[in-house]
Amino acid sequence: MLYDTLIAPVAEFEFMRRALVGTFALALGAPPIGVFLMLRRMSLIGDAMAHAILPGAAIGFMIAGLSLFAMAGGGLIAGLIVALGAGLISRSTQIKEDASLAAFFLISLALGVTIVSVKGSNVDLLHFLFGSVLAMDDPTLMLIVGIASVSLVALALIWRPLVLECVDPGFLRSVSRAGGPAHIAFLALVVMNLVGGFQALGTLLAVGIMMLPAVISRFWARDITGMIGVAIGSAAVSGYAGLLVSYHLNLPSGPGIVLVAGALYAVSVVAGPAGGLIWLALPQRHLEA
Amino acid sequence: MTEQLKFRNLTLGYDRHPAVHHLDGAVRTGSLTAVVGPNGAGKSTLFKGVVGVIKPLAGRIERNGVRPQDIAYLPQVAEIDRSFPISVYDMVAMGLWRGKGLFGGIGAKDRDTVEGALAAVGLTGFEQRPIGTLSGGQMQRMLFARLLLQDARVIVLDEPFNAIDTKTCADLLLLVRRWHSEQRTVLAAMHDMELVKANFPESLLLAREPVAWGATADVLTPENMLKARRMCEAFDEQAQACVVAA
Numbered sequence: 155m156l157y158d159t160l161i162a163p164v165a166e167f168e169f170m171r172r173a174l175v176g177t178f179a180l181a182l183g184a185p186p187i188g189v190f191l192m193l194r195r196m197s198l199i200g201d202a203m204a205h206a207i208l209p210g211a212a213i214g215f216m217i218a219g220l221s222l223f224a225m226a227g228g229g230l231i232a233g234l235i236v237a238l239g240a241g242l243i244s245r246s247t248q249i250k251e252d253a254s255l256a257a258f259f260l261i262s263l264a265l266g267v268t269i270v271s272v273k274g275s276n277v278d279l280l281h282f283l284f285g286s287v288l289a290m291d292d293p294t295l296m297l298i299v300g301i302a303s304v305s306l307v308a309l310a311l312i313w314r315p316l317v318l319e320c321v322d323p324g325f326l327r328s329v330s331r332a333g334g335p336a337h338i339a340f341l342a343l344v345v346m347n348l349v350g351g352f353q354a355l356g357t358l359l360a361v362g363i364m365m366l367p368a369v370i371s372r373f374w375a376r377d378i379t380g381m382i383g384v385a386i387g388s389a390a391v392s393g394y395a396g397l398l399v400s401y402h403l404n405l406p407s408g409p410g411i412v413l414v415a416g417a418l419y420a421v422s423v424v425a426g427p428a429g430g431l432i433w434l435a436l437p438q439r440h441l442e443a
Numbered sequence: 444m445t446e447q448l449k450f451r452n453l454t455l456g457y458d459r460h461p462a463v464h465h466l467d468g469a470v471r472t473g474s475l476t477a478v479v480g481p482n483g484a485g486k487s488t489l490f491k492g493v494v495g496v497i498k499p500l501a502g503r504i505e506r507n508g509v510r511p512q513d514i515a516y517l518p519q520v521a522e523i524d525r526s527f528p529i530s531v532y533d534m535v536a537m538g539l540w541r542g543k544g545l546f547g548g549i550g551a552k553d554r555d556t557v558e559g560a561l562a563a564v565g566l567t568g569f570e571q572r573p574i575g576t577l578s579g580g581q582m583q584r585m586l587f588a589r590l591l592l593q594d595a596r597v598i599v600l601d602e603p604f605n606a607i608d609t610k611t612c613a614d615l616l617l618l619v620r621r622w623h624s625e626q627r628t629v630l631a632a633m634h635d636m637e638l639v640k641a642n643f644p645e646s647l648l649l650a651r652e653p654v655a656w657g658a659t660a661d662v663l664t665p666e667n668m669l670k671a672r673r674m675c676e677a678f679d680e681q682a683q684a685c686v687v688a689a
Binding site: 312315318320377 | 522
């Protein structure tokens with residue numbers, strides 16, 4: 155019974171195994187990035203960047219059809235242009251990053267949807283918007299796994315300046331020039347992971363596996379290492395549970411994964427040990443010291 | 444007597460408006476100098492210039508061979524995101540940056556050094572506390588521990604004793620005196636004149652332009668203080684380009 159529910163779908167169907175590998179890779183790469191976005195109060199910027207990828211991917215689609223590399227490459231280029239442009243503008247002027255990205259968000263989404271609709275069918279459009287986690291071929295998997303690997307290694311390399319730029323940017327500026335390059339590398343990682351997520355979850359939901367686990371982690375851990383562990387764990391659980399739920403109930407998989415993450419989020423808000431609502435509501439005796 | 448820092452007709456500011464105007468002079472190696480003056484006098488701006496965070500609008504700063512990033516700098520507390528989930532220990536260990544850089548490992552010897560610095564500021568036992576749970580005074584103690592680890596020849600403290608109780612202030616002043624006895628060059632922005640008179644042999648009275656600079660007793664005279672207070676604080680939007688000859 156338990157086997158039928160939890161193991162059998164994955165053991166029997168190759169598309170389920172592929173989907174699982176893909177979501178686990180996404181769960182390793184994207185949530186740590188999401189944690190940093192959250193700590194830098196850039197949570198919504200992930201959303202804006204995900205949409206910025208769309209027109210690039212759509213142009214790739216227009217030129218080469220449903221080719222992985224044209225779409226991923228187009229998305230990567232578009233995302234990097236927007237990320238670096240917005241980053242440079244906010245670093246050299248008074249305009250905050252979120253303000254410049256908010257404009258790109260709507261323009262990009264509208265432009266991308268238009269391009270895909272002109273060239274392709276409604277099915278193509280759905281693929282762009284919500285991904286196709288159950289139809290991932292070898293190159294797609296390689297791309298997602300490669301992105302996860304690169305992003306974990308890169309995060310380890312820029313860890314110190316990244317943390318320090320969040321907590322004490324003045325000190326970082328006074329000891330090192332690494333803040334700027336680390337920031338740009340970080341934005342590039344955001345784009346890469348969104349391009350990876352885009353393949354599986356589409357432009358509208360790619361952010362889901364990045365930000366929801368990050369927000370969940372805040373309710374379970376009090377230091378950044380713990381938060382990243384919780385974020386990766388909850389993303390992997392969401393991926394696995396989401397795939398199973400969508401299999402058994404015959405629901406779309408991408409939204410299933412994000413909905414499970416959403417459910418975990420709801421549980422965390424209520425019961426998370428680090429600031430969950432019930433702990434605030436319960437009358438607790440104060441401590442002696 | 445060597446000079447650690449030399450200011451040559453230095454003008455620092457924002458948007459071409461000077462916050463420090465035509466400063467000339469030198470800070471001796473191993474001296475302990477209080478930088479005093481009203482709010483908006485340019486104390487923080489001067490320090491940002493010294494540590495290389497902002498570039499001079501005109502003139503220059505000579506640091507006698509010390510790179511800007513080798514100067515230990517205590518910014519105003521407001522620049523720290525206290526909600527960030529990082530422990531006191533990790534925050535203090537960042538003081539090892541100059542020796543460790545981006546990738547250097549923290550070994551057993553370094554951990555002893557960090558523990559020693561925490562003990563020196565009276566924060567033993569606080570290692571795993573998130574920085575957000577510290578009081579204002581404990582926060583300042585933590586930042587002094589980080590300064591200790593930086594082991595710098597030049598130390599710049601931006602209002603280090605603001606809103607700090609007398610006990611904490613006295614403990615931290617001991618560290619400042621220790622640095623002074625170790626021949627390190629220390630600059631501190633100060634508002635408490637009694638503290639300055641009791642602890643700082645030299646003072647620079649700043650009110651955008653230098654009002655007086657030298658032995659503390661000669662600088663902090665009533666006439667000089669009055670002069671400093673009269674200097675206006677606001678930027679003049681209609682200001683003309685400054686034509687004072689260099």
